[in-house]
Amino acid sequence: MTNHLGEAELKVFIDLSLGYFATVTGTAAQAHSPRIEFSRPEFSDFTGMVTLGGIADGCVYLTLGRRLLEDLLRRLGEPDLSTANCLDLAGEITNTIASNARGHFGHRLTISVPSPYQRAAAEQLPLPPTRFVLPLKWNNHPADLVIALRPDAPAPTA
Amino acid sequence: MKLLIVDDSNIIRRLLERSLQSPDFTEVRTAHNGRQAMEVFAEYRPDLVTMDITMPELDGLECVSQMSKLQPGVKILVISALGDRHTAVEAVKRGAESFLLKPITAELVGAAIRELFELE
Amino acid sequence: MNPSLENEFLHRSAAAEKPEPQLRLSPLEWRLWGAVDGLTSLAELARRWDLGGEALALVAGKLKTAGLLAPAEFTLAEYQAAIQTADVPAPAVEPAARKYSASLKRRAPVGTPAGSPGTGGSGSGSAAPGERGLSFQLRPLIDFIIQQAGGGTKGQLAVYRVFCQVPHELLLKSRITSLNLVGDNFEIQDLALKSRLLEATRTVLGVDYR
Numbered sequence: 001m002t003n004h005l006g007e008a009e010l011k012v013f014i015d016l017s018l019g020y021f022a023t024v025t026g027t028a029a030q031a032h033s034p035r036i037e038f039s040r041p042e043f044s045d046f047t048g049m050v051t052l053g054g055i056a057d058g059c060v061y062l063t064l065g066r067r068l069l070e071d072l073l074r075r076l077g078e079p080d081l082s083t084a085n086c087l088d089l090a091g092e093i094t095n096t097i098a099s100n101a102r103g104h105f106g107h108r109l110t111i112s113v114p115s116p117y118q119r120a121a122a123e124q125l126p127l128p129p130t131r132f133v134l135p136l137k138w139n140n141h142p143a144d145l146v147i148a149l150r151p152d153a154p155a156p157t158a
Numbered sequence: 159m160k161l162l163i164v165d166d167s168n169i170i171r172r173l174l175e176r177s178l179q180s181p182d183f184t185e186v187r188t189a190h191n192g193r194q195a196m197e198v199f200a201e202y203r204p205d206l207v208t209m210d211i212t213m214p215e216l217d218g219l220e221c222v223s224q225m226s227k228l229q230p231g232v233k234i235l236v237i238s239a240l241g242d243r244h245t246a247v248e249a250v251k252r253g254a255e256s257f258l259l260k261p262i263t264a265e266l267v268g269a270a271i272r273e274l275f276e277l278e
Numbered sequence: 279m280n281p282s283l284e285n286e287f288l289h290r291s292a293a294a295e296k297p298e299p300q301l302r303l304s305p306l307e308w309r310l311w312g313a314v315d316g317l318t319s320l321a322e323l324a325r326r327w328d329l330g331g332e333a334l335a336l337v338a339g340k341l342k343t344a345g346l347l348a349p350a351e352f353t354l355a356e357y358q359a360a361i362q363t364a365d366v367p368a369p370a371v372e373p374a375a376r377k378y379s380a381s382l383k384r385r386a387p388v389g390t391p392a393g394s395p396g397t398g399g400s401g402s403g404s405a406a407p408g409e410r411g412l413s414f415q416l417r418p419l420i421d422f423i424i425q426q427a428g429g430g431t432k433g434q435l436a437v438y439r440v441f442c443q444v445p446h447e448l449l450l451k452s453r454i455t456s457l458n459l460v461g462d463n464f465e466i467q468d469l470a471l472k473s474r475l476l477e478a479t480r481t482v483l484g485v486d487y488r
Contacts, residue, residue: 103241
């Protein structure tokens with residue numbers, strides 16, 4: 001399979017991620033210069049992940065620290081800053097972004113129902129080894145939007 | 159008026175409960191999946207329902223169909239992250255009065271509900 | 279063996295990287311087509327496979343005519359550096375203006391300690407033990423890819439797609455664990471990694487990096 005996740009698709013994920021924070025809190029998030037990672041992935045406290053199919057084979061995830069989620073919960077008027085609510089919110093953010101994205105891609109790109117994970121569970125996931133990491137920052141809290149695609153099928157060899 | 163909030167996210171249910179606290183609503187109930195929503199609806203007969211689409215057990219579109227048939231005139235506001243036009247059109251065809259795209263804020267929901275009742 | 283084969287370096291041409299299904303090649307033609315890497319001469323391949331040089335030259339000629347192989351070319355600077363580094367004799371054939379081919383021995387340059395650190399960047403790339411040769415700066419390649427792909431996010435994604443094609447064990451072996459797309463530079467000394475990067479660039483962009 002050849003992965004054709006291009007600039008247009010990435011831009012959708014970026015805009016929706018940044019837009020989420022702007023809409024819900026009135027404070028915009030910023031994207032910083034991306035990096036490519038080859039080592040074992042590092043996850044924050046909570047991660048929301050969707051798998052991709054169709055024109056791309058891999059996954060997209062947003063990994064966020066507890067402090068960011070607690071700050072966001074407070075902004076939503078939620079007094080209960082428990083782990084359960086942080087996990088729920090990580091899942092809700094990812095669900096919102098993924099569901100919004102489906103509207104842009106139609107049938108070209110299939111996006112799974114999102115799954116939220118705490119760090120320990122996320123670290124057990126089998127992920128493609130090479131990842132495109134877009135660092136985000138909202139209200140001085142860091143987060144990473146990560147795209148991890150499986151390598152294209154190799155060309156035939158002798 | 160009686161309000162029923164249907165969403166599988168605890169955060170969203172609580173957000174909507176807080177946002178829609180008003181003397182206009184004498185009672186507020188919630189449901190966390192489609193099946194529970196239909197059970198509560200049948201017994202509770204709310205005036206207004208806020209409905210998520212993507213839920214376990216029974217999805218929101220099917221709930222909209224069934225609720226509209228059981229209680230014609232019930233006002234249903236679909237609140238969903240599904241951004242494709244097809245979902246919004248389908249929801250309205252099945253009986254929803256309005257569609258709000260997530261992410262939501264208290265102000266957005268409040269404005270959508272005010273619009274619903276101003277249209278009467 | 280014809281001495282000119284010592285200086286004949288070929289690589290797969292970009293246009294024919296993925297042959298049409300109806301293309302029929304003999305097993306030796308497939309073998310040669312898969313083995314060329316721009317760094318190993320035809321003579322070396324013939325020795326490895328215990329074949330006559332002329333026989334392999336014929337096969338290579340056929341693939342060149344079919345547009346499946348093209349000569350690998352080096353700039354004058356690369357040639358001079360290779361001569362100084364590898365301490366090998368000058369080619370028998372006078373190279374054409376601005377295009378030189380060099381015979382590179384696959385051994386560590388004299389005087390370079392194993393595992394010497396790379397230059398710049400937040401994660402350092404260092405020479406891996408094993409296959410070493412002409413040092414290769416990663417930053418110009420990244421800039422080339424970004425530019426060829428149209429710049430901006432498109433270009434950055436193209437870099438990602440190139441690196442997805444490279445076995446990440448090779449990168450980790452060169453101690454490259456992370457790469458900032460703005461600023462980072464590494465000096466690659468591992469020939470296998472360099473070869474895979476160039477091949478991946480060709481595969482993703484359809485052009486050769488020069």
